[in-house]
Amino acid sequence: MAFATVLDRYTQRDIDGFYRDGLWDRLTMFGELEKQNRIRPEKVFISDSTKTFTFAEVHEIAVRLAAGLHRQGIGAGDSVAVQIPSWAEFAAISMAINRLxxxxxPVQPIYRTGEVSHILRTAEVKAVFTVEEYRKFNHVEMFLAQRGESETLETVITVRAEKPHAGALSYDELLVPGPLANLEAEIGSGLGPDDAFAIVFSSGTTSKAKGCLHSFNTLACSARIQGEEYNYSDADVQFGPSPVTHTTGLVTSLILPLIFGAATHIMERWDPEEGLRAIEKYKCTGTINASTFLQTVLGAFDPLRHDASSMRFWTLAGAPIPAPLVEAAREAFPQMKIISLYGRTENVTTTMCHIDDDPLRAVTSDGKALRGQEVRIIDFEGHEVPLGEEGDIAYNGSMHLFEYIGMPEEERAMFTEDGFSRSGDLGRMDEDGYVRVTGRLKDIVIRGGMNISVREVEDLLAGHPGVDQVAVVAMPDPTMGERACCYLTLQDEGNRLSLEEIKGYLLDKGLAIQKVPERLEILDEMPSTPTGKIQKNVLRERIAERLLASAEK
Structure with missing residues (x-):
């Protein structure tokens, strides 16, 4: 399969403008690493709970890994999957792949045979880095079994393997000894920053994950502009609890600190107590992730035991941000700016607030278009709607994917005639250009012909003192077409909430009776992606199946 190129998405005039405006740069990811290796070789670049690597160490390992991959027949244009936890080795592995x-x-560690098979087939993966066994699941055996069925997969490499595994190479075996200059010459030249760099698969909150093909520039552009918004520098230390094998972690825990010469600390498994200890130990200054992470940190934070005073900003992205959460964070961490951001795998960052914006902006909006980017609110025909009216949030700019791999019809349907991509997310824009995400097109509950925005209901319920997490979805109904079903997790499992209590609370808040959920489901835990997005597709399917089973009895 021939993948799309930069000229399939952008005109030469577009490309020239992106370079002129400093949105794109001539360096590849490996080129950025070489730059940092020249400037600050002994500075620690990346750490996890057990390992640290300096810029010089990452550079050397990346060259040796690249030479090993080269000897395994991996070259320019080949796809190499990486399914490991958020370990510090991810930096050198990524740099090595890019060097070639x-x-x-990137493949999220929670993915199993079904998702992995789809990714291997879609991206035509030729080699994979994985772990032997992690969280009681044998990843290497899964990939070896997949190799027997795949038309492209040839090489399976294990990271941090305790012993050799038949049929697989180890990470250490792949490190080629010898002078780096000789290995560089053996590898030859790589590709440029506008060539295919990564295929990142969407989280799959609504359907089968889509493979989004990006160049280094389309991803790094987000890091460059976010850095400007944060007043970022080499003095910063990024805190990375989101998986590095997805867009948020890849861009903000690896690319952002790399291009600014900063440091980064990543976590393989989220635990708020461990997170607070890491922030204090490494003097972390900023982070970008879903609201779930901040919410659990606030639950664990004790000012007598924890010191988070080094944190300058905490950007909330990937899931709706309840206003009470922002207000609680401002109380607990007064020195830290709470910033809202809205993005997606297809174009990385759509809107965000500036670090110097009025703090209320994070409560009332999800930010505005970044430098050099355009955002519109459009109707179903692609026409811009008046300010303040709800519509589909559409983006155009220098961070667009090149293509959905193997899904040309979905890709065509996403773009308007004038180059804006429809997000499928609903929002409103104010007179200052700030956008508020109000829900997803599929989040609308159409009850007897009335459109109910679930975001309105969720925001109100998020303020209930007994509610931890909330998700409202449509459930099928033979009379009304759809009704609203409310899923909750509770702050105190011993203090159960009833549907009548929820109804009374919402009505007291002024919600119209037609918008009040008509079914309540209490969960121990919400189904979510590794990046913290609640999987509403799972909840919709769950309630539909339950109703069908009840009807058949």
Missing amino acids: GAIIV
């Missing part, structure tokens, strides 16, 4: 001009295919 190969394409990085």
